[in-house]
Amino acid sequence: MVHSGIDRFEKRLPKKFYGAKAGLVIHPASVNRKLVHTRDILLESKKIKITAFFGPQHGIFGNTQDNMIEWEGFIDKQTGLPVFSLYGKTRKPTEEMLKNLDILIIDLQDVGARYYTFIWTMALCMEACKEKAMPMIVLDRVNPIGGHIVEGPVLMPEFSSFVGLHPLPVRHGMTIGEIAFYFKDKFYPELDLTVIPLYGWKRNQWFDETALPWVMPSPNMPALQTATVYPGMCLFEGTILSEGRGTTRPFEIFGAPFIEPERLVKKLNEFKLKGVFFRPLYFIPTFNKFSGHLCGGAQIHVIDREKFKPFKTAVAILLAIKELYPEINLWREPPYEYEFEKLPFDILAGSDRLRREIEKGKSLKDMESWWTKECEMWAKVRKKYLLYD
Template sequence: MVHSGIDRFEKTLPRRFYGLRAGVLIHPASVSRKLIYTKDILFESKKIRVKAFFGPQHGIFGDTQDNMIEWEGFVDKITGLPVYSLYGKTRKPTAQMLDGIEVFIVDLQDIGARYYTFIWTMALCMEACEEKGIPMVVLDRVNPIGGHLTEGPVLKVEFSSFVGLHPLPVRHGMTIGEIAMYFRQQFYPKLALTVIPLYGWKRNQWFDKTGLPWVIPSPNMPTIDAATVYPGMCLLEGTILSEGRGTTRPFEIFGAPFIEPEKLVKRLNEFKLKGVFFRPLYFNPTFNKFSGKLCGGAQIHVIDREKFKPFKTAIAVLLTVKELYPEVNLWREPPYEYEFEKLPFDILAGSYRLREEIEKGSPLKDIEQWWSEENEEFEKIRNNYLIYK
């Protein structure tokens, strides 16, 4: 039976934090295994005194539906405490927000992909807490797509953005607690960090094998199926193609009005990708790209998730669309996630190399080779911070 950090908080919080005034970073999936909201657990705890809540992208209740929609802070009606937005006028807690805070607690459900912004909100909170001398406690959570698989290129520092501030491969195979330990050692060495670890989790365990309840961490991450394909299909945010936002299967469905589904799927099947089946379809997004327009495309059905490679699959999709529709400029223009100069695709990919390889029509196996080499190098760093076997 797996227990998250919040399930172990009352019994394992170090005594040195007892009675301290706390700031708490949470979102909708910050719940115990009994589905009790972390907000309520910590507010009612006798171990600490919550003084303020902080929320990442989509807010503490997940009420901003689409991506890149900012939200403003407010006063919580139930607790009467301030809720500060870290996805609006500021993404890093200000000194005023942290005034009177003696410990900063983080409880966020990550998805296991570098571009999911919650780990970067945590990183900016780590920076702010280091500057103010405030200790941080991270309540660890399961990596829902497993902690044993990694894939994709490692971010180059000159392409740092809010979808990647520090070097990580796209599918990083780490828990948020392990990532916090890596960030602390490499980038915030003066921060006093405590991680309350998971109990009972093994690295090769997917979320649906843990017995923990799935609560959507963001509005367009409704299922473990969406999380499984996300490390690859989120790349489509940096293109003109629809990544399925505005449908009931975001990231599993993709396409555009100019695509012929059967033609697309026939070419994709020639890659002989493992663990995946492409089903041709038409869809009509209700919001985001091509809202109200009929799109041709496909749905990704993962039939063996241990063999399925989401990042490789996304590159196969882009190579196929580029080959079939060479006259189309695939690349979306900035701004994107607070980056106003570099192409959105490049900051998602972590460099310009991937886009250039797709433009050239390089063989998929050759592209995979160089990012696999980058991944192997990062493994040497990653291994220093892994908590679980």
């Protein structure tokens, strides 16, 4: 039976933190295995006193539906405590936000991809706590797509942004607690960091093998299937193509008004990708790109998730569309996630190399070879921070 960090909080909290005034960074998926929210659990704790809440992108209640929608802090009606936004005027806790706190506690469900912004909210919290000499506690959670598969390019530092502040491959295969140890060691060594680890989780376990309840960590991450394709299909946020936002299957569905579904699927099948089936379809997004317009495209059906490579699949789709519609400029212009100069696709990919090679029509095999080498080098770094077998 798998237990998250919040399930183990009362027994594993170091005594030095007893009686501390704590800030709590949470979102909708911050729940224990019985679906009780971390906020309610820690408000009732006799060991610490919660005095403020902090929320990442989409807010503590997941109330901003689309991406890149800022929100402002407010006073929580139930408790009268302040709720500070870390996705608005600032993404890093200010000295004013932290002034009445002794510790900061983070309980955020990640989905296993570098672009998902919650780990970068954590990184900026770590930086703020380091500067204030304030301890931080991270309540660990499982990587829903497993901790045994790594894929995609490693971020180049010059392409740092809020979808990647520090070097990580796209599919990093780490828990948020493991990432916290990596960040501390490499970037915030002075930070007093405590990670309350998982119990009973194995690296090769997917979320649906843990018996833990799935709660949407963000509004467009409705299910494990979404998280499975996300390490590849989030790249489409950096293109003019719809990544399926505004449909009931975001990231599994993709397309654009100019795409002919059957023609595209025929081209995709030439790649002979493992573990995936492409089904041609039409759809009309209700918001985001092409809202209210008929789009042609496909739905990704993952038929073997151990063999399926989401990043490779997304690149294959882009190569196919580029070949079929060479007159189309696929790349979205900035700004994107607080980056105003570099192309959104480049900061998502972690460099401009992938985009340049797609434009040149380089083979999928050649491209996969270089990001695989980057992952192999990264694995040697990553090994030091792994907490689970």
